[in-house]
Amino acid sequence: xxxxxxxxxxxxxxxxxxxxxxxxxxxxxxxxxxxxxxxxxxxxxxxxxxxxxxxxxxxxxxxxxxxxxxxxxxxxxxxxxxxxxxxxxxxxxxxxxxxxxxxxxxxxxxxxxxxxxxxxxxxxxxxxxxxxxxxxxxxxxxxxxxxxxxxxxxxxxxxxxx
Amino acid sequence: xxxxxxxxxxxxxxxxxxxxxxxxxxxxxxxxxxxxxxxxxxxxxxxxxxxxxxxxxxxxxxxxxxxxxxxxxxxxxxxxxxxxxxxxxxxxxxxxxxxxxxxxxxxxxxxxxxxxxxxxxxxxxxxxxxxxxxxxxxxxxxxxxxxxxxxxxxxxxxxxxxxxxxxxxxxxxxxxxxxxxxxxxxxxxxxxxxxxxxxxxxxxxxxxxxxxxxxxxxxxxxxxxxxxxxxxxxxxxxxxxxxxxxxxxxxxxxxxxxxxxxxxxxxxxxxxxxxxxxxxxxxxxxxxxxxxxxxxxxxxxxxxxxxxxxxxxxxxxxxxxxxxxxxxxxxxxxxxxxxxxxxxxxxxxxxxxxxxxxxxxxxxxxxxxxxxxxxxxxxxxxxxxxxxxxxxxxxxxxxxxxxxxxxxxxxxxxxxxxxxxxxxxxxxxxxxxxxxxxxxxxxxxxxxxxxxxxxx
Numbered sequence: 001x002x003x004x005x006x007x008x009x010x011x012x013x014x015x016x017x018x019x020x021x022x023x024x025x026x027x028x029x030x031x032x033x034x035x036x037x038x039x040x041x042x043x044x045x046x047x048x049x050x051x052x053x054x055x056x057x058x059x060x061x062x063x064x065x066x067x068x069x070x071x072x073x074x075x076x077x078x079x080x081x082x083x084x085x086x087x088x089x090x091x092x093x094x095x096x097x098x099x100x101x102x103x104x105x106x107x108x109x110x111x112x113x114x115x116x117x118x119x120x121x122x123x124x125x126x127x128x129x130x131x132x133x134x135x136x137x138x139x140x141x142x143x144x145x146x147x148x149x150x151x152x153x154x155x156x157x158x159x160x161x162x
Numbered sequence: 163x164x165x166x167x168x169x170x171x172x173x174x175x176x177x178x179x180x181x182x183x184x185x186x187x188x189x190x191x192x193x194x195x196x197x198x199x200x201x202x203x204x205x206x207x208x209x210x211x212x213x214x215x216x217x218x219x220x221x222x223x224x225x226x227x228x229x230x231x232x233x234x235x236x237x238x239x240x241x242x243x244x245x246x247x248x249x250x251x252x253x254x255x256x257x258x259x260x261x262x263x264x265x266x267x268x269x270x271x272x273x274x275x276x277x278x279x280x281x282x283x284x285x286x287x288x289x290x291x292x293x294x295x296x297x298x299x300x301x302x303x304x305x306x307x308x309x310x311x312x313x314x315x316x317x318x319x320x321x322x323x324x325x326x327x328x329x330x331x332x333x334x335x336x337x338x339x340x341x342x343x344x345x346x347x348x349x350x351x352x353x354x355x356x357x358x359x360x361x362x363x364x365x366x367x368x369x370x371x372x373x374x375x376x377x378x379x380x381x382x383x384x385x386x387x388x389x390x391x392x393x394x395x396x397x398x399x400x401x402x403x404x405x406x407x408x409x410x411x412x413x414x415x416x417x418x419x420x421x422x423x424x425x426x427x428x429x430x431x432x433x434x435x436x437x438x439x440x441x442x443x444x445x446x447x448x449x450x451x452x453x454x455x456x457x458x459x460x461x462x463x464x465x466x467x468x469x470x471x472x473x474x475x476x477x478x479x480x481x482x483x484x485x486x487x488x489x490x491x492x493x494x495x496x497x498x499x500x501x502x503x504x505x506x507x508x509x510x511x512x513x514x515x516x517x518x519x520x521x522x523x524x525x526x527x528x529x530x531x532x533x534x535x536x537x538x539x540x541x542x543x544x545x546x547x548x549x550x551x552x553x554x555x556x557x558x559x560x561x562x563x564x565x566x567x568x569x570x571x572x573x574x575x576x577x578x579x580x581x582x583x584x585x586x587x588x589x590x591x592x593x594x595x596x597x598x599x600x601x602x603x604x605x606x607x608x609x610x611x612x613x614x615x616x617x618x
Contacts, residue, residue, distance in 0.1 A: 003190055012181035028185055032193050037200065094177050101174070116171040117179050144170050151170065 002039075003032060006049065010056045016101055016113055017060035019067070031059035057118060061128060064110050100150045108143035115140050380429040386583060386613025387422025392445035394605040397594075417503060419444035421609055423510070432521065437514040437531070443589075444539070445605045446505035504556055506595060506605070507539025508563070516571065525573040525581075533589070535563040558597045565591045579618060585611040 011028050018024035034055050042051050101109055110129065114120045115136075120128070122136040129136070393416035423441030430436070514531030542554040569587030576582050587609050594602035 003193070007190070008182040008184050009180065011183050011185040012178070015183060016178055016181070025185065025189060029189060029193055029196075033196055033200065036197055094181055097174055097177050098181070101178070112174075117175050147174070148170050151173070 002035070006052050007032070009049075010052065013053060013056050014060060015098060016117065017057070017064065017110060019102065019106065023063060023067075027056070027060045027063050030063075031056040034059060057114075061110065064106055065129075067106065096154060100147055100154070103150065104143055104146060108139050108146065111136055111139040112143035112147070116144075380617060382427040382429075382435075382615050382617045383425070384427065384581075384583060384613055384615035385422070385424045386585065386611040388420065388585075388609055388611040388613075389418055390421050390443070390445070390589075390607040390609030391416055391418055392447070392605055392607035393417070394445075394447055394595075394603050397602040397604065414447045414449045417446045417448045417505075419446060419505065419607075421607075421611070422613075425512075425615075427516075427615070433518045435516045435518070435527070437516060437529070438512060441510040441512065441533075443508045443510055443535075443607075444505055445508070445607055446503060447605075448501060448503045501543075501545045503543045503545075505539065505541045505543075506537060506556070506559060507541075508535040509538050510535045510565070512567070514567070523575065525571075527571045527573075528569075529571060529585075530568045531566070532592075533565045533567060535565055535591075537561045537563070537595075559595055560593070560597050563591055563595055564593050565589055573615065576614075579616055581615045581617070583611075583613050583615050585613075587611060 007028070010031060011024065014024040014027040014031070015021070018027055035052055038055065042048065101112070104112065107129075111125060114125050114128070115122070122133045122140075125131075125136045126133045131139075394414075421441060421443040423439055425437055425439035425441075427435050427437045510533045512531045512533045514529050516527040516529035518525060518527040520526040537559060540555050540559055542556050543551050544554060545551045567587050567589040569585055572584045573581040574584075588606070589609065590606040591604045594604055596603045
């Protein structure tokens with residue numbers, strides 16, 4: 001069954017984009033509704049999982065846009081929206097990385113996801129988010145420098161602890 | 163440094179790109195519920211489309227039926243087919259006196275003319291000389307003014323014809339009575355059938371006179387101008403789930419521009435007309451960037467001539483070199499792009515059909531047409547900071563287009579042949595204005611044109 005096959009992987013995608021677990025569930029819910037509605041449009045071009053993933057990321061972008069509109073981006077918010085204390089099953093490094101991503105402000109987070117993880121070009125990102133290519137580039141470079149800083153801090157801490 | 167950057171991307175990508183986590187159990191049941199709801203909702207829009215289609219067909223049918231009915235009325239000739247003559251069917255002639263006749267004697271075929279009194283002469287002698295002496299050979303003048311005559315012929319008997327109207331009693335035998343002046347010509351009406359024939363001939367003559375005075379083809383020339391509120395519809399050609407219409411339509415706003423031109427009009431019949439002419443039209447849309455705080459380095463990057471801002475209606479390319487804003491002290495510079503306005507200007511030639519739905523002092527018509535559009539202007543204005551505006555142009559815009567319009571026209575007469583016109587019109591481009599393979603952009607506009615129309 002489609003949901004059983006893809007829900008976990010897609011939930012992973014949603015968690016990367018969402019500011020909170022509730023948002024991630026909303027994105028997953030909406031995303032699967034779209035997938036079922038558009039299933040006839042899938043024209044067997046490329047992999048099916050790729051198509052499913054595209055719809056999920058698009059749904060995540062819609063969520064981002066609706067939230068972004070309501071709350072103006074003040075500046076580079078470095079505080080995370082929600083501290084994730086839940087004990088996740090998999091390795092800590094991955095959870096930590098997820099946390100770091102969540103700490104990014106929404107625009108940096110979405111651009112970093114689209115460029116570094118999904119692999120879109122700045123031109124494609126500028127189209128999807130309706131920003132200029134220059135903004136996409138500058139957002140990416142800021143996201144990178146913030147993440148670099150945080151990863152360094154994490155490793156320093158673990159080194160100290162360990 | 164670059165290595166570090168690549169590593170960051172690599173670090174996150176390798177760990178998170180296939181990250182999986184099981185969602186909560188109850189999520190699936192709520193998805194299932196919504197799926198069932200959505201299936202029901204899809205059926206409704208189909209009913210709406212069918213209903214809309216029926217309404218459009220009824221509307222077209224009504225207009226066509228009205229046109230055919232009016233046409234029949236306009237060309238109707240008074241034909242009397244029964245003894246009961248409806249005088250109101252006779253077309254009017256001006257400057258005529260009323261003639262009606264009343265038979266006072268039943269035994270004879272008598273036609274007595276009574277008239278609108280033009281002159282009263284207190285001449286007893288005249289009365290006897292007036293041709294109102296009933297006789298079967300009596301000649302009558304019949305010129306009938308429509309407004310004043312409401313005559314019905316009701317045969318009292320086979321031998322009598324009564325045309326009743328304002329009867330001015332004329333006691334013929336009374337020599338002291340006022341006499342009535344007959345002003346008009348005389349028409350022979352010896353029998354009922356003759357009367358009918360005569361009336362028919364008169365009506366036909368009147369109709370011919372009228373058509374001579376009013377040639378069937380009327381020409382008009384006019385000018386009009388006014389504001390138009392324009393926006394665009396974006397249609398994504400490639401079925402890519404990202405480039406969806408909601409995304410495209412979310413950030414841009416309509417813009418107020420203008421249009422105007424001269425127009426020639428020809429009316430082959432009372433209700434229909436064909437129009438053409440030459441028009442100028444300016445359309446566009448606008449985008450604000452309230453959230454993008456771009457610092458100096460970003461400005462330099464974005465407005466570097468080698469880079470172009472991409473948008474749905476085409477790429478903005480700089481017309482001129484931009485000075486590099488790059489400054490070592492960037493933190494104090496807060497330059498923001500506040501808005502981008504895009505304009506396209508067209509020279510247009512229309513071919514419009516109009517149908518007059520009200521034909522009185524204030525005329526009203528409904529019109530629909532096709533336009534051929536030639537691109538003559540192409541500008542984009544980027545405003546940075548508080549008020550610094552630079553001019554650019556939009557790339558990838560086609561030179562030729564085709565659009566369609568539908569609207570109303572209200573015409574109020576100012577002078578005998580001069581009308582004031584007010585025309586709300588909706589215009590929609592049938593072909594996309596941009597040449598981008600991924601998206602089609604169809605501008606549309608709502609305009610209010612006012613102007614003058616001279617008929618000759």
